Amino acid sequence: MREIPKTYEPKKYEDKIYKLWEKSGFFNPDNLKLPKNAKPYTIILPPPNITDKLHLGHSSMLAIQDLLIRFHRMKGYRTLWLPGTDHAAIATHNVVERKLLKETGKTRHDLGRKKFLEEIWKFLHVTQKTILGQTRKMGASLDWSREAFTMDEERKVAVKKMFIDMYNEGVIYRGERIVNWCPRCHSTLADDELEYENQKTKLYTFKYAKNFPIAIATTRPETKLGDTAVAVNPKDERYKKFIGQIIEVDFFGVPLKIKIIADRNVEKDFGTGALGVTPAHSMVDWQMAEKNALPIVKVIDEDGKIKNNFGQFSGRTALEARELVVSELKKAGLLEKEEEMENNLSTCYRCGTAVEPLPSKQWFVAVDKKLKRLGNKSLKEKALEVAKQKKIQFIPLRFAKRYTDWMENLHDWCISRQIWFGHEIPVWYRSSEPHPSPLLNTGEGVKPLRTGEEVYVGDNPPVGKGWTQDPDTLDTWFSSGMWTFSTLGWPNNFKKNEKSGDLKKFHPTQVLETGYEIITLWVSRMIMMSLFAVGEIPFENVYLHGMVLDKFGKKMSKSKGNGIDPLDMIEKFGTDAVRLALLIGSTPGNDVRISEEKIESFRNFVTKLWNIYRYAATTHPDMQLVEKINPKDIKTLADKWIVSKSNILIAGLTNDLEGYKFSLAGEKLQNFIWNDLADWYLETNKIEKNEKVLGYVLDKILKLTHPFAPFVTEKIWTDMPASSADKMSPKVRPLARQRSNLDLLMVSKWPVSDKKLIDKKSEKEFEKLQKTVGQIRNLRSSYKIDPVRVITAYGKVANQGIIEKLARVKILEAKPPIGGLASVGKSLVKISDLGIDIAELIDTEKEKVRLQKEIENLTKLVSNTEGLLANKKFTASAPKEIVAQNKSRLKEYQEKLEGQKELLGNLG
RNA sequence: GGACGAUUAGCUCAGUUGGUUAGAGCGUUCGAUUCACAUUCGAAAGGUCACUGGUUCGAGUCCAGUAUCGUCCACCA
Numbered sequence: 001m002r003e004i005p006k007t008y009e010p011k012k013y014e015d016k017i018y019k020l021w022e023k024s025g026f027f028n029p030d031n032l033k034l035p036k037n038a039k040p041y042t043i044i045l046p047p048p049n050i051t052d053k054l055h056l057g058h059s060s061m062l063a064i065q066d067l068l069i070r071f072h073r074m075k076g077y078r079t080l081w082l083p084g085t086d087h088a089a090i091a092t093h094n095v096v097e098r099k100l101l102k103e104t105g106k107t108r109h110d111l112g113r114k115k116f117l118e119e120i121w122k123f124l125h126v127t128q129k130t131i132l133g134q135t136r137k138m139g140a141s142l143d144w145s146r147e148a149f150t151m152d153e154e155r156k157v158a159v160k161k162m163f164i165d166m167y168n169e170g171v172i173y174r175g176e177r178i179v180n181w182c183p184r185c186h187s188t189l190a191d192d193e194l195e196y197e198n199q200k201t202k203l204y205t206f207k208y209a210k211n212f213p214i215a216i217a218t219t220r221p222e223t224k225l226g227d228t229a230v231a232v233n234p235k236d237e238r239y240k241k242f243i244g245q246i247i248e249v250d251f252f253g254v255p256l257k258i259k260i261i262a263d264r265n266v267e268k269d270f271g272t273g274a275l276g277v278t279p280a281h282s283m284v285d286w287q288m289a290e291k292n293a294l295p296i297v298k299v300i301d302e303d304g305k306i307k308n309n310f311g312q313f314s315g316r317t318a319l320e321a322r323e324l325v326v327s328e329l330k331k332a333g334l335l336e337k338e339e340e341m342e343n344n345l346s347t348c349y350r351c352g353t354a355v356e357p358l359p360s361k362q363w364f365v366a367v368d369k370k371l372k373r374l375g376n377k378s379l380k381e382k383a384l385e386v387a388k389q390k391k392i393q394f395i396p397l398r399f400a401k402r403y404t405d406w407m408e409n410l411h412d413w414c415i416s417r418q419i420w421f422g423h424e425i426p427v428w429y430r431s432s433e434p435h436p437s438p439l440l441n442t443g444e445g446v447k448p449l450r451t452g453e454e455v456y457v458g459d460n461p462p463v464g465k466g467w468t469q470d471p472d473t474l475d476t477w478f479s480s481g482m483w484t485f486s487t488l489g490w491p492n493n494f495k496k497n498e499k500s501g502d503l504k505k506f507h508p509t510q511v512l513e514t515g516y517e518i519i520t521l522w523v524s525r526m527i528m529m530s531l532f533a534v535g536e537i538p539f540e541n542v543y544l545h546g547m548v549l550d551k552f553g554k555k556m557s558k559s560k561g562n563g564i565d566p567l568d569m570i571e572k573f574g575t576d577a578v579r580l581a582l583l584i585g586s587t588p589g590n591d592v593r594i595s596e597e598k599i600e601s602f603r604n605f606v607t608k609l610w611n612i613y614r615y616a617a618t619t620h621p622d623m624q625l626v627e628k629i630n631p632k633d634i635k636t637l638a639d640k641w642i643v644s645k646s647n648i649l650i651a652g653l654t655n656d657l658e659g660y661k662f663s664l665a666g667e668k669l670q671n672f673i674w675n676d677l678a679d680w681y682l683e684t685n686k687i688e689k690n691e692k693v694l695g696y697v698l699d700k701i702l703k704l705t706h707p708f709a710p711f712v713t714e715k716i717w718t719d720m721p722a723s724s725a726d727k728m729s730p731k732v733r734p735l736a737r738q739r740s741n742l743d744l745l746m747v748s749k750w751p752v753s754d755k756k757l758i759d760k761k762s763e764k765e766f767e768k769l770q771k772t773v774g775q776i777r778n779l780r781s782s783y784k785i786d787p788v789r790v791i792t793a794y795g796k797v798a799n800q801g802i803i804e805k806l807a808r809v810k811i812l813e814a815k816p817p818i819g820g821l822a823s824v825g826k827s828l829v830k831i832s833d834l835g836i837d838i839a840e841l842i843d844t845e846k847e848k849v850r851l852q853k854e855i856e857n858l859t860k861l862v863s864n865t866e867g868l869l870a871n872k873k874f875t876a877s878a879p880k881e882i883v884a885q886n887k888s889r890l891k892e893y894q895e896k897l898e899g900q901k902e903l904l905g906n907l908g
Numbered sequence: 909g910g911a912c913g914a915u916u917a918g919c920u921c922a923g924u925u926g927g928u929u930a931g932a933g934c935g936u937u938c939g940a941u942u943c944a945c946a947u948u949c950g951a952a953a954g955g956u957c958a959c960u961g962g963u964u965c966g967a968g969u970c971c972a973g974u975a976u977c978g979u980c981c982a983c984c985a
Contacts, residue, residue: 004944007945216985265909265983267909267984270985275985278985284983285985341984344984398912401911402911405911517980547979553920584933585920585921587921587922591978591979593920598934601933601934603947604945605947607947608944608948610945611944611945611947612944616944617944618944664922664923667932667933670933678944678948679948679949686944776950777939777940777949778938778939778940778950808940860966861929861966863966865928865965865966868966871964871965889927892928
């Protein structure tokens, strides 16, 4: 007999098993022995940021995807799960910048662009491997031979090609947009580089001039020099009559042409309910200007000073100009009110200077431009169409709405970023005149670019005097938007609009599994870019998982100290337990709570599974796994029951997994293994041994559990002899198995439910047996009788021998029911010959109440079913079996109802 | 302000197109345990499915409204 330890020790086996899998080569679909027409099943791993360390969010994502991947691999799909990392431009930029400051006290500006980028690459060569190494710990069956990085050479080529293609079709264009500008650092700031300061400031209410009909309120009077409109709420009765008018005024020497426009974003109750629109120096105003085709007048320059041509105001700083405007307003008697208010001021995260919103030249992707290659539809239209036609399905469904809502409101996508780390923009300029907007940041300070410039876009940059490359970089999402096809060999595998190689084999992918917070940022971009580049959707399904929260439902964070480190948990409880804890109890789109206790309880489940194996292997030393059972070998009632239940489980689980109901599937599995197999079948198996059936059930649960808990199942599988084709003796077999990589559970065939083995009658009978045993045990303990002698209420005891052994009682004789009382209550057995009055066992009043309630319920059921059968719509359309089923149910209810009424009568 | 979600046992949550008398785990209570299982087993108690209406033969499930909580987005001139 083999020595099997009492508990499964994950630490001892997990790394070895992972290596065994990797060595087998089956993570790579090219090595799977499959028929030529095997369907592909592809998931591209959402690339984690290189700055990340594995956290529970990753673990959850990996557990779900690996479950899907392992399930489909076992089902015989050409299964590919492709790993990679994201350069995460801004995040990485920030991390390295902070590191630099901490270690050397230097800023990136001190280092200069070239040196800073070298620092970044040094950093990422170290961190990049960390996160992917940690994903191996989760048991992720990723094809490492296809690993990609959003900024490796292949992806650089792809990104450049995409930019050039889009530019050539006029999808990418250069335009102006408001950016956050720090007048001190002379640099643009991303939204998440802003810091907010709550400040007291003054709100001024005034009219531009005596002849202007509406007073406006503002905290920045100096920008009013650039106003081109006044916006009011369209429902505002006070101003309705002015909408559409253009009024010319003289604003202390500066002529203004103000159009009155309506915009629903204007609040009637704030200030005067009218808003002076300064397109060049406010994000919102810029959008209004776009909508209403307003002229844009720039007032403030890059140093935060008033530009030329603004008379007495020119050359002053914004604050000086503000004071001057206010004093002029006072002098002219135009200032109506001056009040204190709280304001949220955006400041530069580096120097704390107030940020100045300024327009600057940026590159954009036009989402509304009609394209020939998209059948004369725009990217937006096409991306909406595929969702509306359900070519792309969202799981859960409600997120389809979030996607379409967002898509419908999509504006052109600004893809240039004024940071140093990221994909270069394949654009070169040459000119002689200074550029009007010197905001393009070359890294070594601002160098003016020029007007009248020549622009070159392409991958054969002109060499020679005067040509400089665009110093900006591309938005991270531009490269990650291409992720499904750039990882599969686009553009090399896409010549003359024909897919080849991996792109042909694996695109479109089957599932994108990601967090719901990222639908707008990533999912929508991937869809548009894939439609543009490959002419097809990037994925057929989008599965959205929730966030992982602590046991109190709070976000995990370092500052709160409530974070759980998955690597610690793996160390402590094993990967399988962590995976199970993340999969069971989490439903699509909903957040999942996790705690150490939860993981621990799943470790117990793994131990249970291990001990089932231990029992099997020690009590049946020669036992083998049985893939297909000979009906002759199914002997006892318990055999029939467990085989039937196994086949129901197979069907249910397969169905659930196909429908993305992982939690439900996991629960069913756990229930079956723990409550049915371990608690009941193993107990009866001790009495009536049947190693064929045990081997059969074990074979099934190992396979069904594998996608959830791959390590422990693979370990048991490799240790356990199988009966399949191999003729070697069981004793040699385990060793042989380890030598042959063909015989891994990971690539075994997913079981198919055999309907012939489903036996509802035996199931019912066994359930009755379970109940009887439980009742006897309980009665026995309640009355402290040992050994117990029991007389059944009914004439005959089915499965008497088994019941006696399981409940450890002796059933003495069988007697018919004693009046009505014998069948009252849930128990089928009563003690009678032990000197206990049977009436003691029953609380008559309680029984009456219970019976009355039951009669009430049954009456309702009878009337409902009668109603259903009387409904012509139902009887005409429902299948015959269903109608018949309801008829027999009705009869059953009626009989039960009669019986219960009689019992109630007997009770008095 | 807009959108979406949640409200089911003491706690955490399932509940598949409406259809046997609403489920699980934890906790509580009562018992058992020489057994493959430091991590075992059997049982019990515990629910007006947030509230009010509606549709239906039938509603936890569909519709409308109310309340409370949460998430995202926008805005703070």
